[in-house]
Amino acid sequence: QVPASDLTTCEATRQMLEKARKDGVVLNLDRAVDMKPCPIGVESACCKHCFMGPCRINPRDPYKKVGICxxxxxxxTARNLARNVATGSASHNDHGQHILHLFKGIIEKSVTDFSIADTRKLQNLATELGIDTEDRSVEDVAKDLCDELEKTFSNVDGEMPFMKRVPAATLELWRKDGIVPRGAMKEVMEMMSRTHIGCDQDYNHLMKQISRTALADGWGGSMVATELSDIMFGTPSPIVAEVNMGVLKEDHVNVIVHGHEPAMFEGMLAGVNDPFFIQAAKDKGAAGINLVGMCCSGAEMMSRHGIPHAGNFSSTEAVLVTGAVDAMVVDIQCIKQGLAQVAKCYDTHLITTSDRAHIEGATHIQFDETDPRTCTDEVLIKAISRFGSRSQPIQIPNQVQKGIQGFSHEYIEYMLGGTFRGSYSPLNDNIINGRIRGVAGVVGCTNPKVKQDYVHVELVRELIKNDVLVLQTGCSQIALSKAGFLTPEAAALAGPGLSEVCETVGMPPVLGLGSCVDNTRILIAASAMVKAGGLGNSIADLPAAGCAPEWMSEKALAIGQYFVSSGVYTVFGVGFPALSGTRFHDLLFNGLEQQGYGKWGMAKDPIEIARLMIDHIDKKRSQLGIDK
Ligand code: SF4
Ligand code: FE2
Incomplete structure (x- = not known):
C-alpha cells in the first residue's frame, strides 16, 4: 500500500486517509492508485463518436492509421477536446442561467427570501452594458439588466453582452477570426453538432468553434454567475476565514455544504441562525450548529461571509471519516459519487438538492428558491437528529489555518488605487517599475494522479519568490490557504519587490478571488490592466500567465481554453489530452500564439511550470520594453 503521505500534503487528509484504511473504507485517493488509466485514452488518441468504432490510434505512430471514417x-483529438470544452462551458452556463433565473425571481417578486445586496454594483454593471440608469428605480434598471444578460444564453446571432468589456484589440482579433460568441446555448449546440461523425473535420476550423464555445463560458455564463451573485449576495471584500478540517466542532451539529451554486448555501444561513433550530440542537446536547463549506460554493461563502471552509475537492470523502459530519448537503458539480458509500459507512446524511444532480444512495430534498426553507429546514432536522444519535467515534484533525479571502476585482482596484474611484494604474506602475514582475492566475482542481496540494503550493511559492503576484480561485486557493499563504505575513516568502508592495498596501502576495466561476474576475482585472495603459493593447500583451497545476475536470479545460483564447499563456500540470508531436497539439501549444492568442503549455513539476510562466512573463516584459 502506498503511504498516505505520498498521496497528499494535506495533514488533515492524510490522517483521515489512514483512519479510513483502518476502518476498511476506500477513499478516492486509494481508488486512484488502483486505477490504471488507458494509455491510448490518456493521449486522446481514441474516438467513440460513432458505432463503426470505437477507433484507436497508436500514440507512438499517430499518422500511420486513421479511423474507419x-x-x-x-x-x-480536436473533436475530443471540443466536446470536453462544450461540457465545461455548458456546466458554467447552466450555473449562470440558474443565477439569472434567481435574479429574475427577485425582480418579479416570486422569490422573497433573497434580495439585491449591492445596488451600486448593479448600477455600475448596467451602465457598463449601456443601460440607462439616470433617475430610474433599482427595480427598473434590474429588469433591463436581466433582459440584457439573458442574451448571454439565448442569442443565436450577434455578440454576447459582455463583449463590451473586452479590450478593443482583443475583440478585433476575435471578430477577424469569427469567434465572437453569440449565445451560450447556440455555441454549445453547434459544437456538439459539428463534432458528429462526418461533419467538421478540419482541426483548424474546429479550433475556432472550440475557442468560441470557451469564450461563451468565461465572458458568458461564468461572468453572469459572478456578477449577479455579487449583486444578490454581496461583492466580496477582504475577510478573515478559517480553512481545513479543524473547523469542524465535536460538540456542534456539523453541516457541510459542498458544490457550486451559492443559492442553497445562502439559504442555509437563515436556518442555522433561527433560534428554533439552535434550541433544537441544544436540546440534543449540542453547543450549536456549525455551518461549513467545501469546494466552490464553500469558496464563495468564505469570500462573502467568512464562513469556514473544510477543504478542497480531494478531501470531500476524507472529511466524512471524521465521523463528525452530521449532514453533507450538495448541489452540482465535482460531487463524487463515492461520497454516497463513505457517508453510509460513517452514518452521515448525504443530501442532494438540485434536480440536475441526484446520486444513488443519497437522500434527495429538492431546493426551491421560491421556498428555500422547506429544503434547508429538513436538512437541519436530519442533521440535528443525527447528532443526537451519533454512533461513530469522532476524530477531527487539529488542522486549521486563518487566511484573508474575498479579493473581488473591484476591491483590488480600490486597494491599489486607494479610493473607491481607484484604478489599476498603480498595479501597472508597479509592474512597469519592476517591483512586480508580472501577474499569475493559479487556479483549478486537485487531481489524485498527483500528490494533493503539492504542485499548487510549490508552484505558488516559486512564483512569489520571483516577484510574481498570484491571483487564485477554487480548490487551488484552498490549497494555498491551508498552507498559510493567504496572509500578509506570507509577504516574507515573496521576492524583495513584491514583498515591498505587499507591505505598503498591507496585502498578501497571494490574493483569493473565490470560486471557479470567479475566474472571470481575473479576466476583468486583465481587461482593466490593459485599459489602464502602459502594458500594451491587448490581454496577450500583458506580462501574465495562468496555470491549473492539478486540474481534472472538463470545466478546467473550458477555463483554460477561454484564457488561451483571451490571450493568456496557460500551463496545465498533470498532463494534457492531446498527443505531443501532432499538428493539433502544435496548434494549441504554438500556432495559436502566432495568430495573436495565448497558448497552452504543459509540465508536471512545479518548478518547471514556474519557469515556463516566468519565462513567458519576461518575454512579454521585454516586448513591452520594460525588462528589469
Ligand atoms: Fe472511428 Fe470515425 Fe467512428 Fe470515430 S467517428 S469511431 S474515428 S469511424
Ligand atoms: Fe469549482
Whole structure:
C-alpha cells in the first residue's frame, strides 16, 4: 500500500486517509492508485463518436492509421477536446442561467427570501452594458439588466453582452477570426453538432468553434454567475476565514455544504441562525450548529461571509471519516459519487438538492428558491437528529489555518488605487517599475494522479519568490490557504519587490478571488490592466500567465481554453489530452500564439511550470520594453 503521505500534503487528509484504511473504507485517493488509466485514452488518441468504432490510434505512430471514417489523429483529438470544452462551458452556463433565473425571481417578486445586496454594483454593471440608469428605480434598471444578460444564453446571432468589456484589440482579433460568441446555448449546440461523425473535420476550423464555445463560458455564463451573485449576495471584500478540517466542532451539529451554486448555501444561513433550530440542537446536547463549506460554493461563502471552509475537492470523502459530519448537503458539480458509500459507512446524511444532480444512495430534498426553507429546514432536522444519535467515534484533525479571502476585482482596484474611484494604474506602475514582475492566475482542481496540494503550493511559492503576484480561485486557493499563504505575513516568502508592495498596501502576495466561476474576475482585472495603459493593447500583451497545476475536470479545460483564447499563456500540470508531436497539439501549444492568442503549455513539476510562466512573463516584459 502506498503511504498516505505520498498521496497528499494535506495533514488533515492524510490522517483521515489512514483512519479510513483502518476502518476498511476506500477513499478516492486509494481508488486512484488502483486505477490504471488507458494509455491510448490518456493521449486522446481514441474516438467513440460513432458505432463503426470505437477507433484507436497508436500514440507512438499517430499518422500511420486513421479511423474507419478516415478521421485523422488531429480530427479525433480536436473533436475530443471540443466536446470536453462544450461540457465545461455548458456546466458554467447552466450555473449562470440558474443565477439569472434567481435574479429574475427577485425582480418579479416570486422569490422573497433573497434580495439585491449591492445596488451600486448593479448600477455600475448596467451602465457598463449601456443601460440607462439616470433617475430610474433599482427595480427598473434590474429588469433591463436581466433582459440584457439573458442574451448571454439565448442569442443565436450577434455578440454576447459582455463583449463590451473586452479590450478593443482583443475583440478585433476575435471578430477577424469569427469567434465572437453569440449565445451560450447556440455555441454549445453547434459544437456538439459539428463534432458528429462526418461533419467538421478540419482541426483548424474546429479550433475556432472550440475557442468560441470557451469564450461563451468565461465572458458568458461564468461572468453572469459572478456578477449577479455579487449583486444578490454581496461583492466580496477582504475577510478573515478559517480553512481545513479543524473547523469542524465535536460538540456542534456539523453541516457541510459542498458544490457550486451559492443559492442553497445562502439559504442555509437563515436556518442555522433561527433560534428554533439552535434550541433544537441544544436540546440534543449540542453547543450549536456549525455551518461549513467545501469546494466552490464553500469558496464563495468564505469570500462573502467568512464562513469556514473544510477543504478542497480531494478531501470531500476524507472529511466524512471524521465521523463528525452530521449532514453533507450538495448541489452540482465535482460531487463524487463515492461520497454516497463513505457517508453510509460513517452514518452521515448525504443530501442532494438540485434536480440536475441526484446520486444513488443519497437522500434527495429538492431546493426551491421560491421556498428555500422547506429544503434547508429538513436538512437541519436530519442533521440535528443525527447528532443526537451519533454512533461513530469522532476524530477531527487539529488542522486549521486563518487566511484573508474575498479579493473581488473591484476591491483590488480600490486597494491599489486607494479610493473607491481607484484604478489599476498603480498595479501597472508597479509592474512597469519592476517591483512586480508580472501577474499569475493559479487556479483549478486537485487531481489524485498527483500528490494533493503539492504542485499548487510549490508552484505558488516559486512564483512569489520571483516577484510574481498570484491571483487564485477554487480548490487551488484552498490549497494555498491551508498552507498559510493567504496572509500578509506570507509577504516574507515573496521576492524583495513584491514583498515591498505587499507591505505598503498591507496585502498578501497571494490574493483569493473565490470560486471557479470567479475566474472571470481575473479576466476583468486583465481587461482593466490593459485599459489602464502602459502594458500594451491587448490581454496577450500583458506580462501574465495562468496555470491549473492539478486540474481534472472538463470545466478546467473550458477555463483554460477561454484564457488561451483571451490571450493568456496557460500551463496545465498533470498532463494534457492531446498527443505531443501532432499538428493539433502544435496548434494549441504554438500556432495559436502566432495568430495573436495565448497558448497552452504543459509540465508536471512545479518548478518547471514556474519557469515556463516566468519565462513567458519576461518575454512579454521585454516586448513591452520594460525588462528589469
Ligand atoms: Fe472511428 Fe470515425 Fe467512428 Fe470515430 S467517428 S469511431 S474515428 S469511424
Ligand atoms: Fe469549482
Amino acid at each position: 478516415g478521421a485523422t489523429i488531429d480530427t479525433i
